Amino acid sequence: MPVFNLQINGKEYKTDVAADTPLLWVLRDHLGLVGTKYGCGVAQCGACTVLLDGNAVRACTFPVSAIKTAKVITIEGLSENGDHPVQQAWDEVDVPQCGYCQAGQIMTAAAFLKKKPKPTMQEIDEAMHPNICRCGAYHRIREAVKLASTKI
Amino acid sequence: MTTQNKTSRREFLKISSMTGGGLLLGFSWFSADAGAPVIINKTNFVGELGFNSYLSIGTDGTITIFSPNPELGQNIMTSFPMIVAEELDADWTKVKVVQAPLDTVKFERQVTGGSGAIPHSWKRLRTAGATARYLLIAAAAKRWNVDAAECTASNGFVLHEKSGNKLGYGELAEEASKLTAPTTVPLKNRKDFKIIGSAVRNVENKNILTGKGVFGLDFHREGMVIAMIQRPPAFGTKIKSVDAEAAKAMPGIIDVVTFKNYVAVVGKTTWEIMKARKAVNVEYEKDGNIESTADHDQLFTSLLNSDKPQQRRKDGDVDAAFKSAAKVLSSEYQCPFIPHNPMEPMNFFADVRADGVELVGPTQVPASTRTAVSKMLNIPEDKITLNITRLGGGFGRRLKTDFALEAAELSSIIKKPVKLIWSREDDMMGGSYRPAVRYRFEAALDAQGNLIGYKLRGVGINLNNSTREDNFPSGAVDNLLIDSVEHISPITTGPWRAPVTNFLAFAEQSFLDEVASAAGKDPVQFRLELLQKARTKPVGAIKYNIDRMETVIKTAAEKAGWGTKKGVSQGFSVYFSHASYVAQVCDVEMKAGKPVVKKIYAVSDCGEVINKSGALQQVMGAIVDGYGHAMYGRLTFKDGAPVQKNFGEYRLIRMKEIPEIEAHFVDNGIDPTGLGEPALPPTGGAVANALFKATGKRLKNQPFIEEPLFKPTKAF
Numbered sequence: 028m029p030v031f032n033l034q035i036n037g038k039e040y041k042t043d044v045a046a047d048t049p050l051l052w053v054l055r056d057h058l059g060l061v062g063t064k065y066g067c068g069v070a071q072c073g074a075c076t077v078l079l080d081g082n083a084v085r086a087c088t089f090p091v092s093a094i095k096t097a098k099v100i101t102i103e104g105l106s107e108n109g110d111h112p113v114q115q116a117w118d119e120v121d122v123p124q125c126g127y128c129q130a131g132q133i134m135t136a137a138a139f140l141k142k143k144p145k146p147t148m149q150e151i152d153e154a155m156h157p158n159i160c161r162c163g164a165y166h167r168i169r170e171a172v173k174l175a176s177t178k179i
Numbered sequence: 180m181t182t183q184n185k186t187s188r189r190e191f192l193k194i195s196s197m198t199g200g201g202l203l204l205g206f207s208w209f210s211a212d213a214g215a216p217v218i219i220n221k222t223n224f225v226g227e228l229g230f231n232s233y234l235s236i237g238t239d240g241t242i243t244i245f246s247p248n249p250e251l252g253q254n255i256m257t258s259f260p261m262i263v264a265e266e267l268d269a270d271w272t273k274v275k276v277v278q279a280p281l282d283t284v285k286f287e288r289q290v291t292g293g294s295g296a297i298p299h300s301w302k303r304l305r306t307a308g309a310t311a312r313y314l315l316i317a318a319a320a321k322r323w324n325v326d327a328a329e330c331t332a333s334n335g336f337v338l339h340e341k342s343g344n345k346l347g348y349g350e351l352a353e354e355a356s357k358l359t360a361p362t363t364v365p366l367k368n369r370k371d372f373k374i375i376g377s378a379v380r381n382v383e384n385k386n387i388l389t390g391k392g393v394f395g396l397d398f399h400r401e402g403m404v405i406a407m408i409q410r411p412p413a414f415g416t417k418i419k420s421v422d423a424e425a426a427k428a429m430p431g432i433i434d435v436v437t438f439k440n441y442v443a444v445v446g447k448t449t450w451e452i453m454k455a456r457k458a459v460n461v462e463y464e465k466d467g468n469i470e471s472t473a474d475h476d477q478l479f480t481s482l483l484n485s486d487k488p489q490q491r492r493k494d495g496d497v498d499a500a501f502k503s504a505a506k507v508l509s510s511e512y513q514c515p516f517i518p519h520n521p522m523e524p525m526n527f528f529a530d531v532r533a534d535g536v537e538l539v540g541p542t543q544v545p546a547s548t549r550t551a552v553s554k555m556l557n558i559p560e561d562k563i564t565l566n567i568t569r570l571g572g573g574f575g576r577r578l579k580t581d582f583a584l585e586a587a588e589l590s591s592i593i594k595k596p597v598k599l600i601w602s603r604e605d606d607m608m609g610g611s612y613r614p615a616v617r618y619r620f621e622a623a624l625d626a627q628g629n630l631i632g633y634k635l636r637g638v639g640i641n642l643n644n645s646t647r648e649d650n651f652p653s654g655a656v657d658n659l660l661i662d663s664v665e666h667i668s669p670i671t672t673g674p675w676r677a678p679v680t681n682f683l684a685f686a687e688q689s690f691l692d693e694v695a696s697a698a699g700k701d702p703v704q705f706r707l708e709l710l711q712k713a714r715t716k717p718v719g720a721i722k723y724n725i726d727r728m729e730t731v732i733k734t735a736a737e738k739a740g741w742g743t744k745k746g747v748s749q750g751f752s753v754y755f756s757h758a759s760y761v762a763q764v765c766d767v768e769m770k771a772g773k774p775v776v777k778k779i780y781a782v783s784d785c786g787e788v789i790n791k792s793g794a795l796q797q798v799m800g801a802i803v804d805g806y807g808h809a810m811y812g813r814l815t816f817k818d819g820a821p822v823q824k825n826f827g828e829y830r831l832i833r834m835k836e837i838p839e840i841e842a843h844f845v846d847n848g849i850d851p852t853g854l855g856e857p858a859l860p861p862t863g864g865a866v867a868n869a870l871f872k873a874t875g876k877r878l879k880n881q882p883f884i885e886e887p888l889f890k891p892t893k894a895f
Contacts (some may be wrong), residue, residue: 028430045430045450052450056405061397062390064571066522067603068453071826074522102390109389117388121380121792124800125252126387127394127522127571156834159826161522161572162252163803164796165837 031091035060036104044091051075051086054101062102062130066159073158076131076138077101083138102130105137112178113137113171120171124162132158136172144179146172201237201352204311204360218314218360234263234307236315240335240349242269245279249291249543250383251521251570251577252800253855254793257382258297259304261789265374266308266367269348270335276382281545281565291543291570292578292674297789297851298758302366309364311355318354319346369787369848378792383569395526395541395568396600403528403596404433406589407452409442409459410609413819415669417466418442426458435459436592443589449600467669469819472515472615475640478666479513479617482638488662492648494718495658500632504623508697512686513617514881516640517812518821519675520831523571524606529586530596535562536587537596541570543577551580552587574804575674579611604824610671612814614640616682620690623658628698630656630709637663637683641672645679650755651728652691654721655713670816676804677856680756682881685809688752688864689879692871702751702868703736723755730845731762731782738843739764739780747777750868752861758852760784760845763802763861765838765869774873774888776866778839779806781858786849798842798858805862807832813882830884 033040035058042057049068054060054077063086066074070085077086078100105111113136123129132155139146139154146154151172160168204218235243244260256276264274281289312332319337320327323344330339335348369375386393411417421442423435431451436443442461446452501507527540529552536558542548545565553560570577586599601609616639623632633656637645648661675681695705707729714725732753735741741749741764748769753762766778779802788794811830815822823829842858867878876888883889 044448048448048450052448055397056448056450059399060390061392061399064394064523065396065449066524067826069603069825069827072522102388105389109385114388118380118384121378121384121796123252123381123384123387124254124796125522125570125572126381126383129387130390133388152835159522159831159833161520161574161804161831162796163800163807163832163837165803165832165834166799166840167796169834 029092031094033091033094033099034096035099036101042091046090046092048091049087050077050089050091050094050099053091054086060101060103064127064130066128066131071159072128072131073135074128074131076134076158078134078138081138081141083135102134105133111137113140113175115178116171116175120167120174122164122167122171124164128158128160132160132168136175140172140176140179145176148173201235201349202311202314202356204234204307218356218358234311236311236348236352236355238349238352240270240273240347242267242274242348244274244276246276247279247289248296249289249541249545249567249570249573249577250278251291251541251543251573253291254381254790254796255291255296257379258789258793259300260382261374261379262301262304263308265372266305267312268332268334269308271374271379273335278567278569280567281549289545291573292575293757293853295757295853298853301851305366306364309366310360313361313364314355314358315348315351317358318351319344322346322354376788376791379790380792393569394523394571395528395539396523396571398528398539398568398598400528400530400596403530403598404445404447404593405449405452406443406445406597406599407449407456407602408585408599408605409444409456409461410605411440411463412608413463413469414610414671414816415465415467415469415819416463419462419464422460426455429455429458434593436589438588438592441585445589445593445597453602470668470670471817471819472815475615479638482664482666483511483617483619483636485664488636488664489644490660490662491644491646492653492659492661492719494653494656497632497634497658497660500658501621501623503625504632505626506624506697508622508624508693509619510690510693510879511617511619512689512879514615514682514685515812516612516615516670516814516816517675517808518607518612518814518829519574519576520607520829521570521572521574521576524603525576525582525601525609526599527583527586528596528598529583529590531556531587531591531594535564538563538565538583538587539568540583540586541568541577542580542583543570543573543575544580548580548583551584555584556587556591574676575678576611579673581611603826607814607824607829608821611673612670613675613681614642614672616640616642616645618645618683618686620686622690622694622697624694624698628700630694630698632656632658634659635661635687638666639663640666640668640670642679645683647680647683649720649722651721651723652709654717654719655709657718659718669819676801677756677859680754680860681805682863684752684754684756684860685863685867685881688754688861689867689877692750692864692868693877701742703732703741706732706751706753723760727760727784727845728753728755731760731784734843734845735762735764735780735782738782738841739766748869748873750865750870750872752864752868754857754861756857756860757855759854759857761798761858761861763865765865767869767873769873774870776806776838776869778841779862779865781840781842782845783842783854783858784845784847785854785857786847786851788844789851794844794854795842797854799840801856801858802840802862803832803837805859806838806866807836809863809866809881810836810883813885
């Protein structure tokens with residue numbers, strides 16, 4: 028199996044996996060980074076969202092071989108002490124219910140706010156629409172994205 | 180006999196009470212006859228105390244509370260400790276919550292389900308906190324040599340105003356632990372509550388928001404293998420033959436094992452297993468009824484006319500009432516099967532060894548899981564430990580033990596520690612659904628528009644009783660008949676958030692709207708008149724409280740500006756479930772000829788609100804859940820197999836589809852009741868009634884999105 032050199036959360040990782048292995052399973056099964064969640068495996072729910080050179084991607088369908096030299100950021104590496112503006116806002120608004128989808132929601136919001144630091148509510152809805160929250164915490168997700176935008 | 184579990188628990192106690200010093204108080208969250216909390220010390224902690232939780236106050240002032248109930252987003256890990264901390268006058272920032280493992284010796288109801296934990300534990304939690312506070316004050320009074328009555332407690336300190344003395348709980352904990360606990364303690368007056376009723380953030384936020392592996396799927400044990408199971412794709416079929424040779428030869432695959440109706444692919448990593456599953460060839464054959472959604476539709480029609488219904492309630496003379504009626508209405512409502520779809524698919528870790536069994540994972544029922552594993556493997560329960568992880572949602576799905584049993588059986592066969600993972604497709608196709616139901620309602624009105632007769636028949640699949648016969652409007656109608664008919668299907672079903680009422684409430688509240696309209700009455704006024712009738716001339720026994728239901732109805736109408744808004748069509752709904760009352764008003768506006776669900780108002784009476792933040796989450800989440808599934812949720816079957824297999828085909832509500840929600844609570848100081856479920860049942864009815872008002876189209880089947888009203892091609 029080919030060896031892939033990956034840069035994740037500012038660290039170098041070497042992993043020996045089949046080329047079609049989705050980044051999600053490399054993170055979870057091979058590197059022990061379990062903050063990125065498996066929800067559907069078909070890029071429909073967003074629970075596995077990570078940043079690839081700053082862009083939000085669905086790790087469950089993104090093959091490790093396509094990463095090449097791109098820098099990966101997962102929820103574990105979004106901030107040193109869990110104090111990224113989006114994480115702060117999520118805590119202040121008290122978003123999580125079961126919490127399972129929240130890593131993906133946060134990574135989606137972080138990528139979005141990087142590109143659009145002062146979004147309208149409508150733009151927030153568009154950006155967060157692809158991520159499912161089964162507990163229905165959407166109102167607070169929306170509020171937290173808005174709050175985070177005042178902190179960035 | 181000392182079990183493994185008890186040993187580990189005692190070790191925890193040793194650590195907290197010996198090395199840390201301080202006060203360790205045992206109390207029961209569940210046992211009705213457990214009496215007052217007791218100080219745990221060297222002499223008594225080795226015995227059987229009968230207490231199921233421990234409140235410890237370390238010499239550094241840290242307060243630790245064991246949380247026994249599985250946490251799946253109902254926020255029990257935050258609200259339980261809040262109640263203790265309130266009576267303790269603790270500094271909330273020093274409270275730590277630890278998830279307890281399963282311990283059936285100490286715990287009586289280590290279950291998450293039925294919105295039952297808070298009402299069950301309210302008084303016991305308060306007493307525990309108040310007892311600790313009493314002891315800390317007594318210890319301080321003794322040290323200062325003053326009367327305890329002159330001392331007060333606040334925010335983690337005991338104060339003596341006259342002398343200006345002040346000591347932290349940590350400084351007093353050791354001395355408090357040497358005093359005798361009182362058998363009764365006074366509890367606070369609710370006007371003095373500081374923590375209860377405030378908005379407190381989830382105690383697990385930090386772990387969740389930084390991606391700590393707190394869920395079952397995140398669990399890892401050195402040396403464990405991973406497995407996925409191929410189950411029959413259709414209900415009513417069984418394995419005929421298995422060819423797994425190709426799969427076994429694939430990279431990372433350790434074995435392919437067939438047992439019962441399962442083909443388990445065991446390997447090192449998830450992706451390798453997912454790929455190998457596709458290479459397993461399994462042939463299936465018929466093993467029972469093969470049912471399709473079309474069959475259910477026909478079946479419902481014939482069962483509605485069954486002459487062998489199970490009678491649930493009968494008041495007065497229904498036949499006579501319908502014969503004498505000036506107007507008779509009849510209406511049928513139907514919902515489809517829906518899966519629970521918690522975001523974290525089913526999974527469990529099991530390690531079956533000669534000396535015992537270790538289980539770890541997300542379950543709403545740790546005790547029944549252990550019992551079931553014990554029975555299946557014929558291993559005594561005291562040789563089985565079970566640790567509860569956080570649950571990535573449950574909605575009732577994890578009340579079933581199937582996935583844990585699969586993991587345990589597989590581990591016993593392959594003799595390895597194994598983490599069993601269900602894919603999303605496994606989860607959606609794996610059964611235990613909210614079953615499809617059809618209801619037929621009939622109403623008889625006299626010439627003045629009074630409801631003189633009422634009939635309800637529920638036809639359900641694997642639902643013993645698809646009705647709630649003692650709920651509103653029972654008690655308010657002189658002549659009433661409620662019965663049900665059941666069909667047993669091989670499609671597995673189970674409780675789904677607010678079982679039965681999640682759809683019954685929609686059907687009933689929609690029908691009452693139809694009746695109000697036929698009687699020429701305002702829907703709110705009509706419900707209030709029925710309640711007045713139940714109050715003044717009650718018929719039979721009822722389970723709901725008339726005053727509380729009336730209050731939520733009136734408050735919701737007032738908050739929503741019922742009947743006062745221009746350009747807005749409003750729908751009303753009210754429901755009593757899990758001992759709580761929720762009334763909702765939905766605002767619909769027309770935009771370019773299409774109805775838009777703009778806003779839902781909710782007024783909930785769950786008694787005392789413990790955590791304002793958590794309570795709002797439960798109400799708003801339940802409304803989004805109720806609305807989303809009424810609007811989009813539908814699992815269909817073709818030849819016994821679920822047609823929708825993943826979120827591409829099965830639609831869950833998303834951000835752009837949510838209405839605005841305004842939630843209020845009745846502030847009545849009544850002992851708290853459940854809130855995980857009660858706000859869901861009324862939502863579908865409020866929405867459908869508003870849509871009717873706006874468009875004149877009555878939605879009788881879920882999901883609404885399949886109805887002509889929402890078909891993009893059809894004008895209305």
